[in-house]
Amino acid sequence: MSQSPDKLRSWAVINLSALERNLRAIRMAFPDYLQYIAVVKANAYGHGLAPVVTRLMRSEANAFAVANLEEAARLKEVGKGWPVLVLSALLPSEYKDAIHLKVCPVISSVDELHGFAATAKQLNSRVGVHVKIDTGMGRLGVWYPEFQELLNQLESCPEVRMDGLCTHFSSADSDPEFTTVQRNRFLTCLDLLPEITRQGIMVHADNSAGIESFPESGPFNGARVGLLQFGVRPRPGSFLANTYTEPVLSFHSRIGLVKNLPAGTAISYGQTYRLAKKSLIAVLTAGYADGLPTRLSNRGKVIIHDTLCPIIGRVTMDQTVVDLSGLEIPPVVGETATFIGKSQNQCITASQFAEWSGQIEWEAFCTLSPRTQRIYQTDSAV
Numbered sequence: 001m002s003q004s005p006d007k008l009r010s011w012a013v014i015n016l017s018a019l020e021r022n023l024r025a026i027r028m029a030f031p032d033y034l035q036y037i038a039v040v041k042a043n044a045y046g047h048g049l050a051p052v053v054t055r056l057m058r059s060e061a062n063a064f065a066v067a068n069l070e071e072a073a074r075l076k077e078v079g080k081g082w083p084v085l086v087l088s089a090l091l092p093s094e095y096k097d098a099i100h101l102k103v104c105p106v107i108s109s110v111d112e113l114h115g116f117a118a119t120a121k122q123l124n125s126r127v128g129v130h131v132k133i134d135t136g137m138g139r140l141g142v143w144y145p146e147f148q149e150l151l152n153q154l155e156s157c158p159e160v161r162m163d164g165l166c167t168h169f170s171s172a173d174s175d176p177e178f179t180t181v182q183r184n185r186f187l188t189c190l191d192l193l194p195e196i197t198r199q200g201i202m203v204h205a206d207n208s209a210g211i212e213s214f215p216e217s218g219p220f221n222g223a224r225v226g227l228l229q230f231g232v233r234p235r236p237g238s239f240l241a242n243t244y245t246e247p248v249l250s251f252h253s254r255i256g257l258v259k260n261l262p263a264g265t266a267i268s269y270g271q272t273y274r275l276a277k278k279s280l281i282a283v284l285t286a287g288y289a290d291g292l293p294t295r296l297s298n299r300g301k302v303i304i305h306d307t308l309c310p311i312i313g314r315v316t317m318d319q320t321v322v323d324l325s326g327l328e329i330p331p332v333v334g335e336t337a338t339f340i341g342k343s344q345n346q347c348i349t350a351s352q353f354a355e356w357s358g359q360i361e362w363e364a365f366c367t368l369s370p371r372t373q374r375i376y377q378t379d380s381a382v
Contacts (some may be wrong), residue, residue, distance in 0.1 A: 005209070006334070009285035010372045013341075014047050015246075016055045017379045022229050022245040023059045029243045030223070036060075037204060039226035039314045040075070040190045041067035041087065046365040047230060048374045049251055053078045056229075063202075063225055066224070069094050083202075085130060085164075089140060099127050103264040104163060106130045108140045110153050113160060120159035129178040132166030133189050135182040137170045147189045164202035165190060172206070175234045190219055199201035208218045232350055232361050247350065250341030251368065255304070255331050256319070265323050268313030273298050275312075278322040282309075284337050287318045291368035292339065293357040296320075299357040304331055340364075 004252065005011075027036060038061040044052035053064065053075055063083040066072050072084050084103045098105050099120055107113055120127045134141030140148050142185055154162060167186045171180045186205050204222035215304065226235075231247035234240055244348050260280050267273045267281070284302070288294055292315050300311040302322055309322045322337070324330060340353050354364040 002007055005262075005375070008254070008375075009034050009133045009256075010290040010371050011251075011375050012046075012368055013250045013252070013375045014051065015248050015377050015379070016051060017377070018231065018246045018248045019047075019052065019055050019229060020059045022223075023056060023061065024344040025243055025245055026225060026228060026240065027060075031222055031239055035062035035064045035202065035204075035222040035248065037065050037222050037224045038229060039065045039086065039087075039224050042366045043071075045226065045230055045362065046368045048376070049074055051374075051376050057082065061247045063222070069098055069101070071099060072098075076101060076103075087140075095270060096123065096182060099123055100127055104128050104130055106132050106140070106166065108132050108134070108142050110142075110150055111152060113153055113157055115157045117157035125159055128160050128161045128163035130166050131162055133165065133167045133186055135167045135169075135185040135189075137168045137182075138179065139168070141167060144185045144189055148192055151192060162197070162201060164204065166191070166202075169205065172238075187219070208221055217305070226283065227361055230365070247341075249315055249350070249365065251291070251339040251353075251372070252341065253284045253290070253320075253337050253339070255282045255333055255335050255337060256285040257283040258324070258333060259332060266313075268297075268315055268316060273313040277325075280327075280330060281312070282322050282324050282331065282337070284320045284322060285318070286339075287370070289317045289369060290372045291322055292320055293359060293364075296356055299347065300353070302338075303343050303348060303378065304335070305329065305340065306343040306345050308348075309337075 009145060040053055043049050057079050062368035063085065064075055065085040065087050067088045068074060069086060069090060072086050075084055076379050086103050089108060090098055090105050095116055096119055116127050116129065133147055134143050154160065167182065169182050172179050183205060190203065202222045203219050204224055206223045226247055230249065231245045233245065254274045261275055261280060263275055263277045265275045286292055294315045295310050296316045298312060300351060302309045305327050307326050309324055309326060311320055312323050313321045340348055340350050345369060350361050350364055354361045357364060
């Protein structure tokens with residue numbers, strides 16, 4: 001059932017114009033030769049796949065990356081003509097559909113290479129893949145000393161075309177020394193390719209946090225952009241740290257009840273918080289089923305009336321209690337409480353929300369539940 005804005009109990013506002021401005025700012029910081037790979041997995045990090053992809057296509061993203069074949073199929077329904085990388089390992093039962101959809105699987109093993117070659121041969125077709133190299137992430141990718149063997153096997157698989165080479169940095173936001181080790185391992189593998197092959201493929205190793213520099217003569221011609229396009233800045237010292245991007249998402253609920261309680265009253269399940277004095281409290285119409293982690297209990301804050309109000313007691317499935325003692329004028333039922341966003345003088349960033357929640361920003365966005373309705377906005381300042 002569609003609801004009018006004043007009836008929403010929990011909602012996220014997605015500013016698509018801010019998303020477009022962010023893409024343009026990032027593109028301006030990129031060298032001309034660098035392709036923008038928009039990472040939109042997990043429902044575009046909780047922002048909504050179709051509206052986000054539509055805007056990014058209009059804003060001239062070069063390619064897209066998703067986690068699985070279902071996401072790739074949904075993206076293809078939005079628009080065709082853009083390369084779509086599937087970053088996670090595909091199951092053998094999905095190979096045929098991947099070839100039919102004309103997506104680009106990212107493969108990590110000789111077994112996957114032969115599997116795609118056999119399937120493509122059955123379909124009298126060819127498939128373009130990106131080969132991932134494990135340079136120290138310890139997850140997907142062919143282990144870097146074994147890359148030469150995969151290259152040798154590729155020569156006997158004419159049904160498979162290598163369109164790209166990539167790796168993934170494990171600690172780009174916290175360990176630049178190890179990131180350099182990984183980068184050098186990747187470059188060593190890249191040197192194994194014939195020059196004619198290197199000139200015709202996309203080479204990408206960096207996400208928003210790991211982008212360090214792009215010398216004019218460097219081999220990298222693509223970068224995967226995820227959080228940064230949604231307004232979460234990378235660590236200081238990275239190539240894009242000084243690129244201004246603005247938050248795309250804000251997260252809100254409403255005040256469902258306001259009441260006074262006496263000193264000594266325990267709040268919520270488990271009696272984890274007890275009022276030190278007579279207090280005015282509000283019960284908000286959102287809980288962990290809407291995307292508020294229970295770790296916010298007795299730690300997080302919300303913005304009400306341009307004031308930061310502490311969350312008290314345990315966050316429950318559908319409701320959260322906050323202390324209104326800091327407000328000069330009591331709010332009324334139906335007014336807005338903001339978990340991520342800003343008012344005239346207060347701001348709670350996604351990073352601050354994640355810190356209070358004991359999460360990382362990726363997780364904070366992705367755990368916003370479907371019950372939190374997405375409201376899409378646009379403005380003229382693009």
